[in-house]
Amino acid sequence: MITVNRYRCGYCGACVSVCPRDALDLVETYIEVDDKCSNCGICTKVCPMGALELVEDEE
Amino acid sequence: MKSNYDVIVVGAGPAGSIAARTAAEQGLDVLLIEKRQEIGDPVRCAEGTGKMGLSQFIEPDPRWICAEVTGARIFAPDGTCIELNEKLAGKEVGYVLERKIFDRAVAKTAARAGAEVQVKTQATSLIKENGVVCGIKGKHRGEDFEARAKVVVGADGIESKVGKWAGINTTLKPKDIETCAQFLVTDIDIRADSCDFYMGNLRAPGGYVWIFPKGKREANVGLGMLGSRFTGKHPIDYLHEFMAWKFPEGKIIETVVGAVPASGMLKQLSTSGLVLVGDAGRVSDPITGGGIYNGMVSGRIAGNVLADAIKANDLSVKKLQRYDREVREALGKQLDRNYKAKEFVVKAEDSLMNSVARSLHGVNFEEMSVPKLLKEIITRNPSMFLELAGLF
Numbered sequence: 001m002i003t004v005n006r007y008r009c010g011y012c013g014a015c016v017s018v019c020p021r022d023a024l025d026l027v028e029t030y031i032e033v034d035d036k037c038s039n040c041g042i043c044t045k046v047c048p049m050g051a052l053e054l055v056e057d058e059e
Numbered sequence: 060m061k062s063n064y065d066v067i068v069v070g071a072g073p074a075g076s077i078a079a080r081t082a083a084e085q086g087l088d089v090l091l092i093e094k095r096q097e098i099g100d101p102v103r104c105a106e107g108t109g110k111m112g113l114s115q116f117i118e119p120d121p122r123w124i125c126a127e128v129t130g131a132r133i134f135a136p137d138g139t140c141i142e143l144n145e146k147l148a149g150k151e152v153g154y155v156l157e158r159k160i161f162d163r164a165v166a167k168t169a170a171r172a173g174a175e176v177q178v179k180t181q182a183t184s185l186i187k188e189n190g191v192v193c194g195i196k197g198k199h200r201g202e203d204f205e206a207r208a209k210v211v212v213g214a215d216g217i218e219s220k221v222g223k224w225a226g227i228n229t230t231l232k233p234k235d236i237e238t239c240a241q242f243l244v245t246d247i248d249i250r251a252d253s254c255d256f257y258m259g260n261l262r263a264p265g266g267y268v269w270i271f272p273k274g275k276r277e278a279n280v281g282l283g284m285l286g287s288r289f290t291g292k293h294p295i296d297y298l299h300e301f302m303a304w305k306f307p308e309g310k311i312i313e314t315v316v317g318a319v320p321a322s323g324m325l326k327q328l329s330t331s332g333l334v335l336v337g338d339a340g341r342v343s344d345p346i347t348g349g350g351i352y353n354g355m356v357s358g359r360i361a362g363n364v365l366a367d368a369i370k371a372n373d374l375s376v377k378k379l380q381r382y383d384r385e386v387r388e389a390l391g392k393q394l395d396r397n398y399k400a401k402e403f404v405v406k407a408e409d410s411l412m413n414s415v416a417r418s419l420h421g422v423n424f425e426e427m428s429v430p431k432l433l434k435e436i437i438t439r440n441p442s443m444f445l446e447l448a449g450l451f
Contacts, residue, residue, distance in 0.1 A: 017219070
């Protein structure tokens with residue numbers, strides 16, 4: 001799953017623009033990740049701040 | 060807020076505000092919405108733009124002009140400097156703006172032209188009937204609302220959703236996005252009349268560092284890197300390294316992050332009942348990253364085309380495709396060329412950048428046009444003929 005470090009995020013929307021599933025949304029200062037996310041991790045690579053991380057789902 | 064308009068514009072950046080203003084000036088009933096609570100803030104821009112282009116849209120005002128620059132310096136990775144005067148430096152220099160004030164000023168011109176403006180108002184989906192876009196669903200200060208319109212304008216920036224909802228694929232590939240971080244730095248020694256650029260894959264892979272003055276001892280210091288060049292370090296990491304090298308004593312008073320579409324214009328900018336303007340249509344320049352002027356050009360064309368279509372009561376796909384044609388006519392050639400240039404530059408090794416910069420030693424750039432400069436580069440670097448000849 002994608003986690004967002006909200007203290008590091010600069011709410012720029014770069015991650016939203018590259019999401020092939022349209023699973024991310026930026027609302028004011030808040031990135032939302034919905035269940036369409038396929039955990040491809042593309043968003044983590046374009047985040048200018050390194051605020052997004054792909055972590056393994058908890059069982 | 061009403062439930063019915065001629066045009067709803069989603070996003071109150073320069074492109075959206077100019078679209079709204081142009082449509083309102085022609086008597087249309089326009090709603091301009093912005094999901095943030097403050098138009099223009101937070102800033103996601105290096106704030107450089109051209110004087111000539113900007114003044115086509117709004118009277119220059121000292122309240123939103125931080126600095127005027129008369130040229131640019133490009134530093135190769137080895138420090139070799141190419142100095143360009145204003146004419147050669149292109150339309151991304153001239154003014155360094157205060158976008159927080161500028162964006163509001165442009166939105167005010169839309170409001171004064173008669174557009175209704177609503178902030179903290181987000182589109183969450185489109186209303187469609189028989190495949191035709193005819194309005195939006197959204198949230199206004201947290202409350203659900205629906206508003207119908209003859210045409211919806213997507214001006215919702217790099218993270219555009221409106222186009223996707225209408226079936227236009229706006230997803231950027233990592234190789235077509237410059238991801239950026241910037242500090243507003245004060246109390247530093249800079250040249251206050253020059254925009255400076257530092258090239259080099261060690262400093263900004265597939266991009267460059269910029270220093271845009273915002274006063275005598277203050278500047279936007281930022282960089283963009285290509286999304287596909289990520290190898291574990293983010294733009295903010297590279298920026299800290301550059302700061303430590305160039306401005307270790309600088310005081311950071313603002314952090315700005317953002318991204319620039321470097322894909323070139325979308326192949327499709329309109330569909331039934333909808334058009335895309337500005338960064339949502341990917342009309343920003345792939346090589347310079349400049350998007351203010353191009354966005355406003357697309358906004359003005361959209362406003363005019365929509366006014367004609369609505370007055371003629373013809374909102375067919377064919378009628379709205381006039382928008383695609385006119386934007387392509389106004390911006391397409393330059394965007395296509397600069398996309399090819401970007402593809403060339405991002406693949407260039409530092410050694411190539413150094414040798415080109417060194418080869419230009421002694422050239423009088425004061426008397427040179429861009430085509431002449433390219434000819435000079437090819438003359439002095441014949442091995443680059445095939446790669447560069449197709450660009451111009």
